[in-house]
Amino acid sequence: MKSKLLACCFLTAAFPLLASAGVITKSSTPYPQYVPSSGVPSTSFSAFHVYSADFPKGNLIVTKRLLSVSYQTTKFPAAYSDNVQLCYFNPYQASAASCVPAKAGATGSTAAFDNQIFSIGAQIQIRHELTGKPRSTLQPAGKESVTFNYGDL
Numbered sequence: 001m002k003s004k005l006l007a008c009c010f011l012t013a014a015f016p017l018l019a020s021a022g023v024i025t026k027s028s029t030p031y032p033q034y035v036p037s038s039g040v041p042s043t044s045f046s047a048f049h050v051y052s053a054d055f056p057k058g059n060l061i062v063t064k065r066l067l068s069v070s071y072q073t074t075k076f077p078a079a080y081s082d083n084v085q086l087c088y089f090n091p092y093q094a095s096a097a098s099c100v101p102a103k104a105g106a107t108g109s110t111a112a113f114d115n116q117i118f119s120i121g122a123q124i125q126i127r128h129e130l131t132g133k134p135r136s137t138l139q140p141a142g143k144e145s146v147t148f149n150y151g152d153l
Contacts, residue, residue, distance in 0.1 A: 020152055021067065024054045027145040030074065035132040041083075044076070044138075045127040048146045050091075052120050063153040064118040068109055070147040073126055075105035076138040083129040088113040091121035104128065105141065118150045 026048040033044035052060060069086070076082050082104040087096035100112045116122075124146045132138050 020059065020062070022056065022059070022064075022150055024050065024148045024150070025145060026148075027143050029143045030126070030128060030140045032140065033076065033128070033130050033138045035130070035134055035136050035138060037134045039131065039134045041081075041129050041131050043127055043129050044140070045125045046144045048124045048126075050118070050120055050122045050148065055120075060120070064150045065153045066113050066116045066118045067149045067151050068111060069113050069124065069149070070107075070109040071102065071124075071126065072107045072143075072145045073102055073104055073128075074140045074142045074144050076128060076130055076132070077141055078132055078136065079128075079138050080131045080133075081129075085127045085129075086110060086112075087125045087127060088116055089123045089125070090117055091119045096125070099127075102126070117153070118148065122148075124148075 028046040030044045030046045033042050035042060071086055073084050084102040084104050085099045086102045087099040090097045097116060098112055100110055126144050130138055
């Protein structure tokens with residue numbers, strides 16, 4: 001009887017090591033952006049970092065990969081132009097692994113980052129390259145969000 005109970009405990013303990021999928025959603029509001037007197041484009045961005053607390057307990061051992069990314073961008077209504085990019089950073093990297101264009105004030109998803117390594121230290125930035133009236137401050141219309149869909153490698 002003890003051996004059956006012990007086997008059951010080991011079997012139950014092994015389940016977190018099996019393939020799993022998960023979703024992490026983050027939201028943030030980009031900072032207002034000052035337009036210099038020269039009118040040169042300036043960049044405002046939201047950074048969505050992945051932390052250990054974002055993963056279910058016991059799920060950090062297995063290497064993960066991105067399956068898809070969904071996003072919602074805001075817009076800067078007073079901007080003359082707002083060129084938006086979505087950029088993925090591999091864990092603990094200072095340079096983006098890849099960037100794709102997005103639309104301001106839109107919702108979408110991308111497969112451009114599929115199969116990238118995904119773990120603690122990864123991040124996505126939504127970048128807005130803005131032009132506007134010189135010496136003005138451009139305000140964002142609202143929040144931005146990113147949803148990471150991931151699975152085991």
